[in-house]
Amino acid sequence: MASANAAPIIEINGISKSFGSFKVLDGLSFKVAPREKLALIGPSGSGKTTILRILMTLEGIDSGDILVEGENLYSMPKNGRMLPADERHLHKMRTKIGMVFQLFNLFPHMSVIDNVTLAPILTKGVKRADAERHAMELLDMVGLADKAKAMPAQLSGGQKQRVAIARALALSPRIMLFDEVTSALDPELVEEVLNVLWRLCEETDMTMLLVTHEMGFAHDFADRILFFDRGKIVEEGKPDEIFRHPKQERTQAFLKKIIAAGHRV
Numbered sequence: 001m002a003s004a005n006a007a008p009i010i011e012i013n014g015i016s017k018s019f020g021s022f023k024v025l026d027g028l029s030f031k032v033a034p035r036e037k038l039a040l041i042g043p044s045g046s047g048k049t050t051i052l053r054i055l056m057t058l059e060g061i062d063s064g065d066i067l068v069e070g071e072n073l074y075s076m077p078k079n080g081r082m083l084p085a086d087e088r089h090l091h092k093m094r095t096k097i098g099m100v101f102q103l104f105n106l107f108p109h110m111s112v113i114d115n116v117t118l119a120p121i122l123t124k125g126v127k128r129a130d131a132e133r134h135a136m137e138l139l140d141m142v143g144l145a146d147k148a149k150a151m152p153a154q155l156s157g158g159q160k161q162r163v164a165i166a167r168a169l170a171l172s173p174r175i176m177l178f179d180e181v182t183s184a185l186d187p188e189l190v191e192e193v194l195n196v197l198w199r200l201c202e203e204t205d206m207t208m209l210l211v212t213h214e215m216g217f218a219h220d221f222a223d224r225i226l227f228f229d230r231g232k233i234v235e236e237g238k239p240d241e242i243f244r245h246p247k248q249e250r251t252q253a254f255l256k257k258i259i260a261a262g263h264r265v
């Protein structure tokens with residue numbers, strides 16, 4: 001459960017972001033408490049993935065600022081964009097945050113265990129034996145200790161995604177970002193990945209931001225829901241408030257569509 005009175009672990013203050021002439025985010029602000037489980041929901045194209053990519057410094061911002069554990073993620077204005085101050089700072093901030101993508105992005109020519117140990121060895125200088133020990137613990141947690149020597153092509157989509165989660169955890173981040181981690185999976189494989197997220201939720205004190213179209217899971221998993229539309233937070237609240245008693249018309253219309261499509265909320 002989130003610590004409501006603690007200083008925010010993430011503070012997003014008035015950020016804007018355009019792709020060409022298209023403004024994806026326009027003065028967006030929100031805070032995340034340590035240990036909070038936050039679900040970002042909303043129509044396709046509303047900017048949810050862009051927010052995660054910005055937190056991961058995979059995209060710059062045009063204005064505003066973002067504090068992670070009180071430190072600026074972007075602080076160097078360059079050609080009208082805000083960028084991380086320097087490589088060392090970037091490296092330090094990146095180890096605080098891990099991300100799992102929709103399409104796994106495993107290195108296809110490397111075994112499962114090599115995928116998991118690569119970043120700690122390369123970016124943190126961890127000794128191979130220590131990195132492998134930690135990787136085996138993580139693979140055990142995601143139920144794949146027996147696949148350590150397998151190549152990604154030998155795994156199902158659900159297994160690949162669980163390796164991707166273990167890989168993101170290998171740098172021991174304090175914050176994990178999950179971007180539609182089940183939407184590329186066959187329905188029967190979704191549950192195994194959601195079960196891993198549950199374990200992380202119950203057994204670790206990480207802060208977790210989840211972009212998802214799995215409304216039933218968001219309802220059960222999140223402490224708080226942010227409903228986005230066109231780069232803005234239209235409504236936010238506890239899962240029961242948003243899913244059972246949405247106040248805004250746009251939230252109501254979105255949920256109605258989801259329910260009409262046969263999904264559980």
Ligand SMILES: Nc1ncnc2c1ncn2[C@@H]1O[C@H](COP(=O)(O)OP(=O)(O)OP(=O)(O)O)[C@@H](O)[C@H]1O
Pocket residue numbers: 019024042043044045046047048049050051
């Ligand atoms: N690199 C890019 N270049 C140009 N436009 C982009 C880029 N990345 C995202 N966009 C556009 O920004 C908008 C927001 O995209 P984003 O992926 O953040 O939305 P989303 O809410 O995550 O959608 P979805 O639920 O479909 O993943 C979309 O209109 C998208 O086409």
